[in-house]
Amino acid sequence: MTIEQDIQQTLIQQFPFLDGKCTVKRARRLSATVDYAQFRTLFDFLADKTDFCILCTITGLDEGEQLSFIYHLAREDGVMIDLKTSVPKTNPIIKTVFDRFPAADIYERELIDLLGTQVEGLNPGRRYPLPDTWPIDEHPLRKDWKEKEA
Amino acid sequence: MAKVTIPIGPQHPSLKEPESFSVTIDGEKIISMTMKLGYNHRGIEKACEERTYLQDMYLIERICGICSHTHSTCFIQAVEEIAGLEIPRRAAYIRSLVGELERIHSHLLWLGVAGHEIGFDTLLMYSWRDREIVMDLLAMLTGNRVNYAINTIGGIRRDINADNIRDILKAVDTLEERTKYYIQIATQEVTLIQRLSGVGTLSFEDAKRLGAVGPTARASNLPRDTRKDDPYAAYGELNFKVVTDTHNDVYGRTLVRVGELMESYAIIRQILTNLPDGPIAVKAPRKIAPGEATSRYEAPRGEDLHYVKSNGSDKPERVKVRAPTLANLQSVSKMLENGYLADFPIVIAAIDPCFSCTDRMIVGVHHPDGELAGAMDWKALRTYSIDWYKKNRGVNFKIKA
Numbered sequence: 367m368t369i370e371q372d373i374q375q376t377l378i379q380q381f382p383f384l385d386g387k388c389t390v391k392r393a394r395r396l397s398a399t400v401d402y403a404q405f406r407t408l409f410d411f412l413a414d415k416t417d418f419c420i421l422c423t424i425t426g427l428d429e430g431e432q433l434s435f436i437y438h439l440a441r442e443d444g445v446m447i448d449l450k451t452s453v454p455k456t457n458p459i460i461k462t463v464f465d466r467f468p469a470a471d472i473y474e475r476e477l478i479d480l481l482g483t484q485v486e487g488l489n490p491g492r493r494y495p496l497p498d499t500w501p502i503d504e505h506p507l508r509k510d511w512k513e514k515e516a
Numbered sequence: 517m518a519k520v521t522i523p524i525g526p527q528h529p530s531l532k533e534p535e536s537f538s539v540t541i542d543g544e545k546i547i548s549m550t551m552k553l554g555y556n557h558r559g560i561e562k563a564c565e566e567r568t569y570l571q572d573m574y575l576i577e578r579i580c581g582i583c584s585h586t587h588s589t590c591f592i593q594a595v596e597e598i599a600g601l602e603i604p605r606r607a608a609y610i611r612s613l614v615g616e617l618e619r620i621h622s623h624l625l626w627l628g629v630a631g632h633e634i635g636f637d638t639l640l641m642y643s644w645r646d647r648e649i650v651m652d653l654l655a656m657l658t659g660n661r662v663n664y665a666i667n668t669i670g671g672i673r674r675d676i677n678a679d680n681i682r683d684i685l686k687a688v689d690t691l692e693e694r695t696k697y698y699i700q701i702a703t704q705e706v707t708l709i710q711r712l713s714g715v716g717t718l719s720f721e722d723a724k725r726l727g728a729v730g731p732t733a734r735a736s737n738l739p740r741d742t743r744k745d746d747p748y749a750a751y752g753e754l755n756f757k758v759v760t761d762t763h764n765d766v767y768g769r770t771l772v773r774v775g776e777l778m779e780s781y782a783i784i785r786q787i788l789t790n791l792p793d794g795p796i797a798v799k800a801p802r803k804i805a806p807g808e809a810t811s812r813y814e815a816p817r818g819e820d821l822h823y824v825k826s827n828g829s830d831k832p833e834r835v836k837v838r839a840p841t842l843a844n845l846q847s848v849s850k851m852l853e854n855g856y857l858a859d860f861p862i863v864i865a866a867i868d869p870c871f872s873c874t875d876r877m878i879v880g881v882h883h884p885d886g887e888l889a890g891a892m893d894w895k896a897l898r899t900y901s902i903d904w905y906k907k908n909r910g911v912n913f914k915i916k917a
Contacts, residue, residue: 375654391809392597393809394746409624409783419724420727420740421727422727422812422819422821422838422843423836423838423842423843424825425823425834425836426836427825427834436810436823438810438821438823440746440812441739442740442745443745444742444744444745444746446746446810447813448808448810448823467727468725468726468727469726469727469843469845469846471570472553472845472846473838473840473842480561485762490550491550492550492552493554494552494553494554495553495554495557496554496557497555506559507561507562
């Protein structure tokens with residue numbers, strides 16, 4: 367059994383709801399999809415028990431009715447998992463993972479500015495990456511966002 | 517003494533790129549720092565959603581003037597993975613070749629910047645002069661000094677020939693000699709060692725906890741290198757070592773980068789010796805089937821990451837880019853804590869923040885009669901500068917034949 371399959375089996379054993387939702391895409395690449403209610407437990411398990419000690423970044427996606435987030439976690443041996451979770455666009459609230467990965471701070475600020483996500487538990491700080499004068503209700507990576515005429 | 521908060525940037529003589537820092541100091545010591553970024557945000561991810569994959573490749577190549585090959589390769593690796601394209605081995609080798617040449621030019625550029633930040637401008641002049649050798653190689657191989665446009669979806673656009681290989685090997689020999697001299701400076705020059713030692717320290721534990729990447733991580737003895745950990749292009753077939761150091765400071769970051777230059781020369785020689793024959797590209801579809809992929813690439817500054825999601829059309833649904841500097845920002849805050857304000861420029865420079873390399877020299881075009889149009893060659897430029905100093909400053913340089 368390869369390392370990737372080994373990780374996949376461990377995850378499915380621990381979290382039966384991942385059966386069919388955790389795949390090995392290729393060498394060193396896994397992906398998993400999880401409901402937001404179970405996200406943090408799985409996230410912590412990956413970091414604590416399966417050596418995914420690097421949070422490479424968080425990708426935010428506008429998928430119509432919902433906003434999705436892919437947490438790209440990696441291990442020192444190069445194996446990476448794309449952990450995907452979603453929240454409804456009408457109530458786009460997620461909790462910060464800054465407590466676990468300090469690097470998440472800037473990635474989560476990006477989700478706030480570009481996708482209009484609300485991130486709970488984030489320390490006060492400057493916005494990123496949009497300028498201070500940018501309207502707070504305009505989020506360019508939302509699919510329905512259109513540039514306004516000057 | 518009362519604590520004072522001073523703003524540094526966004527425009528500031530010690531930084532070449534607009535970033536705004538708010539530094540709280542107690543006397544000369546830095547207590548804490550907050551930063552405001554995003555002055556260079558150009559909405560490239562959004563723009564990618566409105567352009568075709570091929571157009572995106574050229575756009576993404578322009579994220580950075582220094583590591584342009586990094587971004588274009590990282591992006592198309594993801595696109596190729598979704599499309600199920602396997603690029604020819606020769607193309608993979610040439611991608612790695614250009615990648616290593618890019619690393620050499622970036623590290624030599626950094627060495628100059630670091631020298632400049634500590635008042636050692638001779639090092640800047642020397643290393644940037646040597647950097648011209650590798651810039652000329654890149655221009656010869658790709659037609660461009662920056663934004664090389666060597667990549668295409670499914671492979672590369674230009675092959676290399678025996679003359680190119682001979683020229684590269686010759687230039688690499690010269691660069692290696694010069695780098696040995698820089699290693700000598702870095703390990704023996706007391707002023708440089710004392711100025712950089714103990715400055716901007718980052719422990720192994722902090723580097724790991726804060727997610728440091730590239731030479732910043734490796735100088736804290738954390739052997740993270742995507743080329744080794746998650747091999748791409750030809751790196752899986754190449755033999756090289758990940759340079760690490762245990763100094764945990766700016767001095768260590770200097771040693772890692774000069775050490776990596778030597779590794780890059782060895783990698784280039786291996787590539788050119790073992791360059792496989794065959795085609796340089798496979799045909800790529802215009803429309804990419806629905807799917808998603810995450811691609812990683814070891815940029816000169818550390819791990820670069822691109823995520824691409826396709827929707828079956830000729831334009832991507834989503835493109836996400838995370839450049840290495842963003843991953844190193846938490847580490848910078850840590851490095852500056854309890855340091856001196858005067859160390860601020862070199863500590864920031866030591867992570868090699870990515871600033872736009874818009875400097876482009878005109879490559880002279882020869883008229884049929886042999887005259888150079890629009891640009892001076894090296895000899896003419898040198899003669900001009902010697903005459904200028906003689907006339908305007910009364911300095912009479914001795915000219916070696």
